[in-house]
Amino acid sequence: MTDLLLPVKNFITALKFITRGGKSYYAWLVFLLLLILWGVGAYIRQLDEGMILTNMRDQVSWGFYISNFTFLVGVAAAAVLLVIPAYLYNFKPIKEIVLLGEMLAITAIIMCLLFVIADLGRPERGWHILPIVGMMNFPASLLAWDVIVLNGYLAINCIAVFYVLYRLSIGREYKMSIIWPIVIISIPWAISIHTVTAFLYNGLSARPFWNASILAPRFIASALCSGPSIMIIIFQIVRKVSKIEISDTALFKIAELIAYAMGLNLFLFGAEVFKEFYSGSIHLAPMQYLYFGLHGHSNLVVWMWMAFIFNLTAFFLFLRPQTRENYFTLNLACILVIMGVYIEKGMGLIVPGFVPDVLGEIYEYGPSGIEKSVAIGVWALGALFFTLLLKFALPIYTGELRFKTPDPGDKK
Amino acid sequence: MKNKLIIYIGGLLQIIVLLLLWANASADNDVPDFFVPPPPFSEGIFPCTECHAEMEVNRTRRKLDFHEDIVLKHAEEQRWCLDCHNPDNRDKLRLASGELISFEKSYYLCGQCHGTHFRDWKAGIHGKRTGYWNDRKQYRLCVHCHNPHQPRFKPLKPLPPPLSPEDIKYNRSPDNEIPKNPLNSLIQAEIKNGPEKK
């Protein structure tokens, strides 16, 4: 009898941990809930009246939603940066916190999927993309590939995180024999989600700006900058609000890795800039639109230069040990990288695919109020999900939350 | 019994009609024979002999007293009315060879100089052709599009340009305020009637 009640009891215990918190915690939750409501309201209007409420049109048929999606795939992929040293090289300081990285990956993937759904004209027909019940166009369509790799990545990370949490919650160590294969799969898989997402654009010969083979490497390099930067900030918050100890060494090591990734990112960017501007073919137009404006249209110019300066500054801040081991400059660098990559891999990647459009028309796109509201809603939902996940996982990690298991003595 | 007879007679008639059609078609087989629209004469101008039969033939280049609406801008240095219009029977056109042709077959006259266009036109490439892509086609005479005295195609007023993406907005106007297609006020009848069915 008590056995049957155990899951319920455990659930209540978990719920207690999640709902317990200070004033600022509740304020944070209410704030996020309000933003989510705001976003849901905007999305319902978009469903009701159509995507005409966005600023996307036939000329620029993808916009802010897909920009956010692309950025977040990068964030999700970057969990790999923590997994590699933690498991393969047994780098202790990072190993302790790799779980948090994987939880961030889960959150980011969920947000990715939400952004894709927000971008669909007929979301209720989403099942058409599934194999068997629908008509998945596999292997021809890269979007079918993306559905597979993103959901696969979500599953892998969920399994890893929840297995570890489960073992810890019942007071046992997790078994390396189970975690090891997951890790072995997850490393190439993390690279694959960002590669497939890059190929999604890369494979379109109609869009010269995307149709460059440097796109996938650039995606990976920039993802390895933005994802870990977000994590460095999250780790500092976690350290402050919970009993989890995250060593400075771990944070500085991640910062060092970001420096190398950013170095590579800047190099690849330079290679692309050289090729486009030196050869000066007709395919230069989108690049020219981004950095200098085209035929008097220059909405993105300020942003793109800002992103470049942010990335460059952050690179030097991360590179020099003095600045990366100083929390003020470290956090500054993290914020610069997040903003820089968000611009560069978001709007700075999607919009020039459509400007000028395939028939040479220039439509200067910027997100509408509805698009911004929906995006805020998705980000708030992600933040809420991550907060609750942390609130649940951290006490398990620190040993405060333990689930009751059937006492082996009772049975027999 | 009676019914059978009717069927036999009907069948026979059908064969005769088909044979006649075939003979007619093969008579002039490099030029399709189904121009539906007649030559675009000005109202009341044809037959020409109604006036010209009693008039003396005057071959000198001059300002015309009648037909003042006709301004010749078609290699006018080398040409004057009676190079194409037959002087003795004005209801006919005259080829360079002296052969007379009716206005319905004016393409032979045009084809004398514009051989490449004539060839393309016969193939359905030059000029407008409507009807069925896999069946009967409706041709137009050269003069349906080109005024023979001033053959340059007349400029047209273009229909309105598409809206800019910035101007495409959500519109809650009632259904009776849905914008109408600007073409319809122009040429709706032409589209709705379509070409003749077989």
Place this chain on the structure above:
Amino acid sequence: MDQKKNRDIHSRHIHRRTFLKGAALGLASMALPFGTADASVWEAFFQKHYREMSADDKRDVILRMEKEYAKAYDTKFNIKTTKPTPGVNFGYGLDVSRCIGCRRCVYACVNENNQSRDPQMHWITVLEFKKGERWVNVFEEAKKHYNPETVPEEGHFYLPVQCQQCENPPCVKVCPTQATWKEPDGIVVVDYNWCIGCRYCMAACPYGARRFNWAKPRVSKEELNPETHYLGNRPRYKGVVEKCTFCIQRTRENPGRYPACVEICPVGARKFGNLLDPKSEIRYCIENKRVFRLKEDLNTLPQFYYFFAS
């Protein structure tokens, strides 16, 4: 000025009301066609992919759709499902030396194919180029919104662009749900009831030929064309992609009328026919004229040929 203000207030009012209504009705009922709540909504929801339907399925679907359309548009529609004719592969020719840019084709297409009048949708785009400027591959110099008193404008020429019905269509390759495909007679079609509206095909199309229904397409009742084909000009839905189908509802019949754009063209610049028939107009063009296809470097192999008759 005052009138405009009034209208704005009015529209904001409706705005709020639709918003509340929408919020109350929830997600599913709004996204489904026509917002009705009877069984046909669920039949529509679970409708199979067109190519998976048996003859019986097709009949049922057509019956249901004709009913839905009759209700939504107060007009009796005839929806054909005519199959491609064996031995027919359609090709199109456009004489660049003749086109005068009058846009009759654009609006004839709108009429024939029930394109939305509000928000405005055109399947054909006519580009104007300055003689001597770059064109074939560089469209940046092109003007799409030219509007002089009369055309052709001195020193300019025109290039209408519509779906090129590629032999190697990038849009078909990228569609994640196989909602768009190439038929045996060469026409690239869309199943408007299977498209999820992801717009990947629009990103993939090098000719800007695909259009998205950003809002519910609206056509005034008197201008509806009730003679339709399932894969062609039947009324579309909010949130799906559509495109030129070489007037499939006309050209697949026997006898098959020319597409509306061919029929309207006042200068006869547009040619259409069967690529497999050596005596067709389109074959004559290809064999006797200098032809080119747009963006040949992309290897999409359009079945739409541009040519110079003279």
